[in-house]
Amino acid sequence: MTENSTPEVADSTLEAVESTPESLVPESQAPARRTGGLALRAGAAVVVAALLGVGIGVGILKVKYPDTATTAAPQPSASAPSGSPKPSFGANSSGYHFGSMRDLLVPVPNGYQLGPDSGAYGNDTELTADQRTSWVEDAVLGLPAKMQQGVRDRWKELHLRGAGVRTFRSGQDDLVVTMWLVQYQQDAVKADNALVEALGSDSGLFRTGPDVPGHPEAHCYLPFAAPGDAIDSLICSAAEGDLRVEMRVEGIAPLPKDKAVTLFTQQLARLASPGASA
Amino acid sequence: MDEQVTEELEQTPEVEETAEQEQEQEQEQPKPQRGRTARLLVAALLLGPLAGAGVGYAVQAARPATALPPLAVAAPAYPSAALDAKAAAEAAPKALNIDGDLRKLLIAKPADAESWDDFGRGELNGWLSVGEKAMNYGGADREFGRLLSGGFRRDALVVWKKGDTKYEVELIQYAAGHASSAVDAVDSRPSDVHPIEGTSTGFYSAAKTPKTYAESTEQYYAGTAVAHRGDVVMRISVFSPNPVDENELKDLAKRQWERLV
Numbered sequence: 055m056t057e058n059s060t061p062e063v064a065d066s067t068l069e070a071v072e073s074t075p076e077s078l079v080p081e082s083q084a085p086a087r088r089t090g091g092l093a094l095r096a097g098a099a100v101v102v103a104a105l106l107g108v109g110i111g112v113g114i115l116k117v118k119y120p121d122t123a124t125t126a127a128p129q130p131s132a133s134a135p136s137g138s139p140k141p142s143f144g145a146n147s148s149g150y151h152f153g154s155m156r157d158l159l160v161p162v163p164n165g166y167q168l169g170p171d172s173g174a175y176g177n178d179t180e181l182t183a184d185q186r187t188s189w190v191e192d193a194v195l196g197l198p199a200k201m202q203q204g205v206r207d208r209w210k211e212l213h214l215r216g217a218g219v220r221t222f223r224s225g226q227d228d229l230v231v232t233m234w235l236v237q238y239q240q241d242a243v244k245a246d247n248a249l250v251e252a253l254g255s256d257s258g259l260f261r262t263g264p265d266v267p268g269h270p271e272a273h274c275y276l277p278f279a280a281p282g283d284a285i286d287s288l289i290c291s292a293a294e295g296d297l298r299v300e301m302r303v304e305g306i307a308p309l310p311k312d313k314a315v316t317l318f319t320q321q322l323a324r325l326a327s328p329g330a331s332a
Numbered sequence: 333m334d335e336q337v338t339e340e341l342e343q344t345p346e347v348e349e350t351a352e353q354e355q356e357q358e359q360e361q362p363k364p365q366r367g368r369t370a371r372l373l374v375a376a377l378l379l380g381p382l383a384g385a386g387v388g389y390a391v392q393a394a395r396p397a398t399a400l401p402p403l404a405v406a407a408p409a410y411p412s413a414a415l416d417a418k419a420a421a422e423a424a425p426k427a428l429n430i431d432g433d434l435r436k437l438l439i440a441k442p443a444d445a446e447s448w449d450d451f452g453r454g455e456l457n458g459w460l461s462v463g464e465k466a467m468n469y470g471g472a473d474r475e476f477g478r479l480l481s482g483g484f485r486r487d488a489l490v491v492w493k494k495g496d497t498k499y500e501v502e503l504i505q506y507a508a509g510h511a512s513s514a515v516d517a518v519d520s521r522p523s524d525v526h527p528i529e530g531t532s533t534g535f536y537s538a539a540k541t542p543k544t545y546a547e548s549t550e551q552y553y554a555g556t557a558v559a560h561r562g563d564v565v566m567r568i569s570v571f572s573p574n575p576v577d578e579n580e581l582k583d584l585a586k587r588q589w590e591r592l593v
Contacts, residue, residue, distance in 0.1 A: 169480075170461075170462050170480070170484050170485050170486060170507075171485050171486040171505075173457065173458075173459040173486065174432070174433040174434070174435070174459075174486075177485075188433075192457050195457045195458070223480055226477075227476075227477040227480040227481045228476070228477060230461075230462055230463065230480070283467070283472070284466075284467070284471070284472035284473040284476070285463045285466055285467050285472050285473065285476055287463060304461060304462060304463030304476075305463070305476075306473040306476055306477070307473070
């Protein structure tokens with residue numbers, strides 16, 4: 055165990071970064087490691103991806119939101135046509151969603167089954183109050199230490215009312231989709247979604263993703279990937295009233311983006327306001 | 333025929349008349365006698381069982397009834413009060429710790445270790461997604477499909493580095509019904525292995541010869557420790573420019589295993 059000096063480590067990393075020939079891939083399952091392709095940019099992408107996940111920015115943190123959303127909230131489906139049976143989930147015209155998160159999440163479609171767990175939260179879960187607290191802690195983990203307390207305070211202020219996750223895996227085992235719904239103040243949801251759009255298009259760390267037909271407020275981005283990477287990923291974000299919808303896709307390259315966008319469209323249609331229960 | 337013969341023989345010529353009379357008597361008398369016997373026998377045959385059944389019935393009916401044996405099982409009883417949900421939940425068996433947050437079961441990063449980015453994949457929140465995990469191997473696309481069809485559920489990890497030696501400790505869990513994937517993970521082993529104390533199949537091994545990273549010419553010495561508990565695989569991987577210290581690996585494996593038991 056010789057303690058080598060740090061500069062040497064940095065040098066070897068750089069060398070490894072520069073010398074990643076695609077030709078020498080041993081076509082076996084041997085646990086031979088890749089020497090992290092382009093570690094620096096990937097590292098930056100990781101931090102930005104974390105920002106996307108939380109959907110915050112320093113500017114957002116300072117914005118004060120009027121408390122209209124929460125006061126309007128607790129009257130579910132006031133606009134529902136009288137006489138018809140009241141749906142157990144859906145949205146009202148003010149954008150407030152009611153019902154279980156697991157009902158609001160798009161059901162597993164044909165050709166898919168439930169996928170791997172999303173970390174500690176399972177693959178088909180409505181988060182409890184305790185889980186929502188730990189969700190905030192998880193969101194904070196990847197951030198620079200200076201920002202962490204600010205993010206915690208922000209979530210406390212925003213009244214994280216609900217969260218749910220469902221994951222999907224394609225029948226061909228080539229695609230995994232993780233769909234998150236996070237419920238908090240409408241204005242903040244909207245602002246977060248706009249921030250995601252700005253980061254996705256202006257930061258230069260992402261490739262522009264596919265459009266979501268019929269939903270101009272939804273945006274998709276592909277995180278940075280080295281050329282020739284066998285696995286690609288995609289992030290889509292949208293704001294539906296008081297719900298922020300985030301879809302993360304991982305799959306074998308080339309990613310079947312149309313399949314992912316179809317699933318995202320189905321999810322947004324389910325949350326459409328008002329009366330999403332059809 | 334024989335009877336007729338004997339009768340004729342008995343009819344001696346000395347007394348023909350008496351013989352004739354006797355013959356008439358014999359012919360008249362035996363007929364009704366035989367018919368009566370037969371009828372008597374038939375009647376006895378029919379009446380006997382009837383009478384027997386009647387008597388038997390009477391005897392049995394006169395006896396006192398035998399009491400039924402008690403039920404083998406206690407009769408179901410219903411609680412009169414409503415069940416206290418809280419108390420019932422507390423009395424229910426606790427969830428297994430391997431079904432909770434796996435990150436809490438990982439050993440801690442040593443105090444003197446530096447942080448490491450896990451080959452550029454970062455250590456964002458302590459979880460490795462299926463895509464990120466597949467990317468750690470050459471032939472990532474096939475690895476991705478293999479993990480999913482094997483029932484990959486989640487992978488919690490902690491990584492660090494000491495000098496040029498990199499450490500990765502993972503707890504890989506497979507979905508219900510895919511525990512065989514966890515067993516298989518321990519089955520594929522290098523040739524020179526030592527058992528991990530307290531496990532049935534777990535092993536640790538420090539390679540004597542270097543390997544080459546995928547998509548690179550850089551060489552490394554591998555140290556591996558693998559064991560499984562139910563559907564969770566514990567995997568410790570050490571990557572070093574020098575041969576890996578076996579005793580250190582053994583100690584890591586032992587400490588991580590103790591947290592799973």
